[in-house]
Amino acid sequence: MSYQYVILDLDDTLLDFKKGEAEGLSRVLKNHGVADDELSHVVSIYHQVNRTVWTEIEQGSDRKMLLNQRFTRLFKQLGRPVDDLLGLQIESDYRAYLNNNFAVIEGSKQLLERLSAKNLTLIAGTNGSQETQENRLKHTQLGQYFDSVFISEAVGYAKPSEKFYQPIFKHYPKMDHKNAIMIGDSLNSDIAGAHNSAIDSIWFNPSGMKNTSLVKPKFVAKTYYDILSILV
The missing domain is CATH 1.10.150.240 (Putative phosphatase; domain 2)
Known part of the structure; x- marks a missing residue:
């Protein structure tokens, strides 16, 4: 796909x-x-x-x-x-x-570089404080890879609400339920949010945690390499 x-x-x-x-x-x-x-x-x-x-x-x-x-x-x-x-x-x-927590997961920059090189439109979609997230994106220099950033405090709704995703679809008129995908570590917010918005999802699960919930991602990735193999 x-x-x-x-x-x-x-x-x-x-x-x-x-x-x-x-x-x-x-x-x-x-x-x-x-x-x-x-x-x-x-x-x-x-x-x-x-x-x-x-x-x-x-x-x-x-x-x-x-x-x-x-x-x-x-x-x-x-x-x-x-x-x-x-x-x-x-x-x-x-x-x-x-x-002032500027720690990144090893390999995250390389992941974003590879995805950007494929001309994919990268969008940050995060629950959290606007000041905190913007500050961390700036100081880790990961922000340069994103076309846009959507933060729940600014949006007014948090994942998994489909209302969190509505401004993203509005911002990208060519985005639809077939050409968009959500990547995140949380079943309850990221993967459930993608389901509520009828888009596919990749559950980033480096610890190999068992999914005992009713929330089912389209894909499961244990590593960034797994994510790349799905997208590129």
Whole structure:
């Protein structure tokens, strides 16, 4: 099948979000009273809270409000309740670390170079903060490979909502459901979003995770080489 428009997720598809997340969480939690010997436990609870928050966002709830509340929720679960103002400050501190996470997944630049060389139209389609994502694309120099960038905060809707994809189709009148494909690491946002918009998808799954969900990608890629073999 011939694809012309390739929509790529950023976090954990091209950018190494997990590395920056781990470093940022460690620093911000220690700065707010979490001891070294309890850090692993607290981070585990944070991930549970964060998954719940992003599920609510992906279902259409207010993104900014929920992100501003996630550390308030975390510390409440720890039995150390903080007020909304302090929770907001912790979120702000954490966001500052994320804004300066410029780690990329090895081989991502080469992937984009190869796809660009084939004259494919590359589009970044990502959930997240506009400031954070634009800053990271700039400093990693990956932004140069994209024809355009669509970020959920600016769009007003998050993947997997089909409304996230509507501005992309509007921006590219020649894009249709046969010549576009979505690449991402998340079944629940990237692959489900592609399904909701009736376009094909590649699930980037370097860890070989089993898919036990009802969301079925068109293709599965364990490596960037797999992605290239599908597209070029």
